[in-house]
Amino acid sequence: MKERFYREGSDYYRKLLSPYARLKIIELPEAPPGLQGSPGERKALEFEEKEFIRHIREGAFLIVLDAGGEILSSPAFASRLQKLQLEGKVKVDVLIGGPVGLTERLKERADLCLSLSALIFPHRLARLIFLEQLYRSFKIIRNEPYHR
């Protein structure tokens, strides 16, 4: 049931986003359970880091979602995206970590470490929030009314 409503929510915003952006969501495999939980957690992080790095595209602007990252309001986030558009940086990769989080190396590699909240969210919820916010940003950028 959890899987379903998060998938439906994600599909809902993807559809709304389709006039504004070409969006591809890739779910990477979590580290095998044997690697999770300390003291294996470091190994799980490294396993997942490798997966992430394999998928980061050449020349893409890299956004990493991290509770400890930069705090932006919705208009401020929209204006960052608009700036990227104006600079012709239209290829953007967004990483959302799983339950074990993300390595420091990935956070350092990011062009923008973005904090959605000081609260910790499950990654499916983080994805839903990010998609809604992306849609909201395009509406702000184009000065269109937000479809509630």
Added chain:
Amino acid sequence: MKERFYREGSDYYRKLLSPYARLKIIELPEAPPGLQGSPGERKALEFEEKEFIRHIREGAFLIVLDAGGEILSSPAFASRLQKLQLEGKVKVDVLIGGPVGLTERLKERADLCLSLSALIFPHRLARLIFLEQLYRSFKIIRNEPYHR
């Protein structure tokens, strides 16, 4: 479709919360469209304020969700809730504003003005986030593993 996945998400966390808290969700009517949008917005806010005040329970600890409110991490929010439990304040009312937001008077009346994020969310998403976080808090308080 939006209505549906948000309702299902909300039901999902309500069910998970049922061993920990008796939860009642009341959806108040939005101000009629004629009152919305400036310069009618003030009237819409006042209309909705009246609705909120009618429902705030005598002696309840009042939490108001507001992007400009206090920023707490998940463990910090959990420890606030735990403190309330220890003080015997087990009746908690939570207000989530609609598209026009909430009056300053309601924010001042709140015992806790809580910011889920600096980002603006639709109220259905704010509710989903809050329910997930409430569930997470009880898991933290009881030192139980979080059911991902």
